[in-house]
Amino acid sequence: MTADIVETTGTADTARWAPGDHILWRYRANAAESIHICRPVTVVQDTAELLAVWLAPGTACVKPQLTDGTSVHHEPLSTRYTKPRTTALSTWLGTGVLKLARPGEPWSVWLFWEHDWRFKNWYVNLEEPRLRWSGGIDSEDHFLDIAVYPDRSWEWKDEDEFAQAQRVGLMTPEQAERARAAGRAAVGLIESWGAPFREGWEDWRPDPAWTVPALPADWHRTGRYRTSAHSRS
Numbered sequence: 001m002t003a004d005i006v007e008t009t010g011t012a013d014t015a016r017w018a019p020g021d022h023i024l025w026r027y028r029a030n031a032a033e034s035i036h037i038c039r040p041v042t043v044v045q046d047t048a049e050l051l052a053v054w055l056a057p058g059t060a061c062v063k064p065q066l067t068d069g070t071s072v073h074h075e076p077l078s079t080r081y082t083k084p085r086t087t088a089l090s091t092w093l094g095t096g097v098l099k100l101a102r103p104g105e106p107w108s109v110w111l112f113w114e115h116d117w118r119f120k121n122w123y124v125n126l127e128e129p130r131l132r133w134s135g136g137i138d139s140e141d142h143f144l145d146i147a148v149y150p151d152r153s154w155e156w157k158d159e160d161e162f163a164q165a166q167r168v169g170l171m172t173p174e175q176a177e178r179a180r181a182a183g184r185a186a187v188g189l190i191e192s193w194g195a196p197f198r199e200g201w202e203d204w205r206p207d208p209a210w211t212v213p214a215l216p217a218d219w220h221r222t223g224r225y226r227t228s229a230h231s232r233s
Helices: 161-166 171-190
Strands: 022-028 035-046 051-055 059-068 085-089 097-099 107-113 117-129 131-132 136-139 141-148 154-155
Touching: 022 051, 107 171, 117 171, 141 161, 141 171, 154 171, 161 171
Parallel strands: 022 136
Antiparallel strands: 022 035, 035 051, 035 059, 051 097, 059 085, 097 107, 107 117, 117 141, 131 136, 141 154
16 A cells, blocks of 8 residues: 655755654564554654654554464564564563664664653664654664673674574675674764763653554555655665
8 A cells, every 4th residue: 555645855944853753663574665563652752963753661562473373573583584474463462662763873762761761771673774654663673783781781683693694695795794784883972971872861761641653554654755865764
């Protein structure tokens, strides 16, 4: 289904979402064009410098799943990316996640808390710079990630998945090198404690009046991406 999307130009406020708006945060399947991850989120902030969204507990989402019903992460790594896949509905059961994305950066930064709102960690998700459309943003995950802790220590995550994705052809050598370079740039940002780590987002809390966004029936719809200077995120 093709969305009714009007391509915008310029940096008018109409190209931005307002706090409390519901949008979709989606990922394309690697080496494919189809959407295989979709998470309805609530806009916290949308400016020329930052898009911040809230993934609320209990949100209905879409995730990839093997066609035999096996969870992707329960499948051995050797066959995780080669067995046939489909998508399945799921519910975000953990605590909520605050996602921060700056225009053009090949990663987004996610914040996690414990159930009592004690801050747990930041998570740097390496990905394609996000493309905006009228209903949300689309990206493609690069497998490799970085966990960052309150004491400012950090560690690489999912290096085994990153390597396996290359072995089975889900990433070209050029894509893998760009992801590694992005990771090194993110590490530089972490070690200098640049934005958003120094900005106090760990003390942020969602508006209690916000409702949990619904998953639309046409969550997989496609359309033209916005091309304004503001929306190249």
